[in-house]
Amino acid sequence: xxxxxxxxxxxxxxxxxxxxxxxxxxxxxxxxxxxxxxxxxxxxxxxxxxxxxxxxxxxxxxxxxxxxxxxxxxxxxxxxxxxxxxxxxxxxxxxxxxxxxxxxxxxxxxxxxxxxxxxxxxxxxxxxxxxxxxxxxxxxxxxxxxxxxxxxxxxxxxxxxxxxxxxxxxxxxxxxxxxxxxxxxxxxxxxxxxxxxxxxxxxxxxxxxxxxxxxxxxxxxxxxxxxxxxxxxxxxxxxxxxxxxxxxxxxxxxxxxxxxxxxxxxxxxxxxxxxxxxxxxxxxxxxxxxxxxxxxxxxxxxxxxxxxxxxxxxxxxxxxxxxxxxxxxxxxxxxxxxxxxxxxxxxxx
Numbered sequence: 001x002x003x004x005x006x007x008x009x010x011x012x013x014x015x016x017x018x019x020x021x022x023x024x025x026x027x028x029x030x031x032x033x034x035x036x037x038x039x040x041x042x043x044x045x046x047x048x049x050x051x052x053x054x055x056x057x058x059x060x061x062x063x064x065x066x067x068x069x070x071x072x073x074x075x076x077x078x079x080x081x082x083x084x085x086x087x088x089x090x091x092x093x094x095x096x097x098x099x100x101x102x103x104x105x106x107x108x109x110x111x112x113x114x115x116x117x118x119x120x121x122x123x124x125x126x127x128x129x130x131x132x133x134x135x136x137x138x139x140x141x142x143x144x145x146x147x148x149x150x151x152x153x154x155x156x157x158x159x160x161x162x163x164x165x166x167x168x169x170x171x172x173x174x175x176x177x178x179x180x181x182x183x184x185x186x187x188x189x190x191x192x193x194x195x196x197x198x199x200x201x202x203x204x205x206x207x208x209x210x211x212x213x214x215x216x217x218x219x220x221x222x223x224x225x226x227x228x229x230x231x232x233x234x235x236x237x238x239x240x241x242x243x244x245x246x247x248x249x250x251x252x253x254x255x256x257x258x259x260x261x262x263x264x265x266x267x268x269x270x271x272x273x274x275x276x277x278x279x280x281x282x283x284x285x286x287x288x289x290x291x292x293x294x295x296x297x298x299x300x301x302x303x304x305x306x307x308x309x310x311x312x313x314x315x316x317x318x319x320x321x322x323x324x325x326x327x328x329x330x331x332x333x334x335x336x337x338x339x340x341x342x343x344x345x346x347x348x349x
Contacts, residue, residue, distance in 0.1 A: 004218045005117075005150040007130060007210060013155030017091075017116060018050045020152055024114065026089035028054045030079065032102045034062040037094045040163040041120050045093060053089075056082050060098070064241075064250055067097045067136050069145065075105045086110045092151075095121035095168075096128030096253065100143070103134030107149040117151045120160040122172025122202065123253060126179070126209040129154050131217040131230075140246035141309050142238045148222050158206060161199040169197055170289060171254030174233070177286065178261060179209045182229045183216070185327030192285050228312060228331035232321040233260035236344070239306035243299060251293065258290035259347060266343045267335055268322040278326050295348050300341055307340070 008016045021029070029051060033042050038059050046055070058078055060071055079088075090113055092102030099117045106115035119129035135146015161169065180188030187208055194201060213230065220227040237253075237260030244251045265282045268274035295303075312319040317334045324330055 004214045004221075005130060005132065006153040007156060007214070008153060009156050009207070010158075013118075013153075013157060014045075014048045016153055017155055018048075020116070021049070021051045021053070021089070024089065025087075026051070026053050026114075027085050027087040028056055028082070028089075030056045030058060030082070030084060030088060030090045032058050032060070032075070032090060032092045032094070032098060032105070034060055034094050034098055036062055036163070037098070037120050041093055041118075041160055045091075045118065056084070060101075062095070062097065064097055064137070064245060064253070067101050069136055069138070072101065072105050072108075072136060075101075076109055079105075079109055084109070084113070086113055088113050089152075090115040091118060092116070092129075093118045093120060095119065095124045099124050099129040100134055100146070101136050103132075103149060103151060104136060104146055107134060107147055112149075114152050117154045119154065119156060121164060122161060122169055122206070123175060124172070125156050125158070125161075125206055126172060127175040127213065127230075130210060131213055131227075132221060137245075140242045141306065142242055143311070144309070156206065156210070158199045158203045161202065167252060169202075171252040173197060173289070174254035174257040174261070176205050176209050178230075178232055178257065179212045181261065181265075181282065181323060181326055182232050182321070182329040183212045183327060184208075185325075187212070188326050225331070228319075229321050229329040231312060231331075232323070232329055233257040233264055235307060235310050235312065235318065235320050236260035236263045236303075236340075238310065239303045240293065240295070242306040243303050244293075246302075255290060255293060258286050259293050262286050263340075263343045263347050264320060265323060266346060267320060267339060268324075270339055270343070271322060271333065271335070273322050273324045273330065275325070278323075282323075282326070292347070295344075297345055297348055300344055303344065304337065304340065 090106040117129040119125045132150040135143045138144035237256035241256035269279040321331045
């Protein structure tokens with residue numbers, strides 16, 4: 001089995017979508033969009049799709065708070081009312097929330113209909129839409145319900161990035177930073193030299209990040225080992241993201257991961273892996289891009305409680321991905337509560 005979905009860029013991506021449609025002959029094509037991609041992205045895509053199949057559009061509201069089973073149920077009911085059968089095709093057009101949830105909805109509906117991802121945010125392009133992870137949040141707990149299932153293909157069009165505000169570009173850029181830190185020091189050095197994050201300059205980085213993730217996922221599709229390194233910054237980052245979500249003050253995923261990478265780099269240093277100069281380099285660079293999150297020491301117990309539900313944990317031990325050095329990561333490292341507290345307090349101070 002091929003454990004990574006085919007990924008195509010620009011015009012080639014549209015050609016491959018049309019090729020798939022012509023070979024599969026879907027009974028209907030359903031586009032899943034949010035209010036932003038419906039207005040800004042769908043009109044361009046639909047003019048390029050070559051198919052005589054009936055088209056349906058399902059729209060959901062954007063935002064992490066809508067990534068839940070209640071919205072999934074609404075979508076399954078809508079698919080049923082539209083008499084969508086197992087020969088239909090779902091095309092997800094959106095960011096990480098939409099591609100995560102769209103893949104999950106497709107895989108569960110009538111025991112699975114095929115789907116295609118068209119990521120429209122930087123985060124979705126370099127991370128969420130590729131690799132076969134799908135799912136939704138359970139309450140404020142990130143990605144607690146989901147599965148591993150590959151889309152038929154992913155179509156990456158960097159032109160869609162021009163529709164995004166700066167904060168969304170920065171959110172996705174955190175995953176690019178992560179890829180350099182865990183896998184490729186030369187890539188990290190290329191990243192920190194970049195002084196313009198507009199789409200024209202980002203395209204080569206997007207392709208490099210995708211190749212890094214493809215290489216990791218192809219060796220460990222179900223995250224039993226090596227794929228865990230892709231969670232660097234996420235043990236703390238997801239917990240903080242969940243904390244803010246529970247308190248109705250949601251932050252962007254990349255903002256949580258940026259904090260997580262600083263905190264987990266400190267833990268890496270204190271555990272005897274990462275050198276102090278490399279920790280300082282990481283901290284200073286990430287801090288120059290992302291504002292410090294508004295956290296108080298009193299919040300630690302709540303954040304730690306979210307960490308205790310992290311998917312990587314084993315036997316109630318919180319397992320971290322840490323850096324041995326820039327460009328090389330280790331996984332399944334147990335970290336004691338006091339060191340986690342020390343690292344988060346240092347970030348807050």
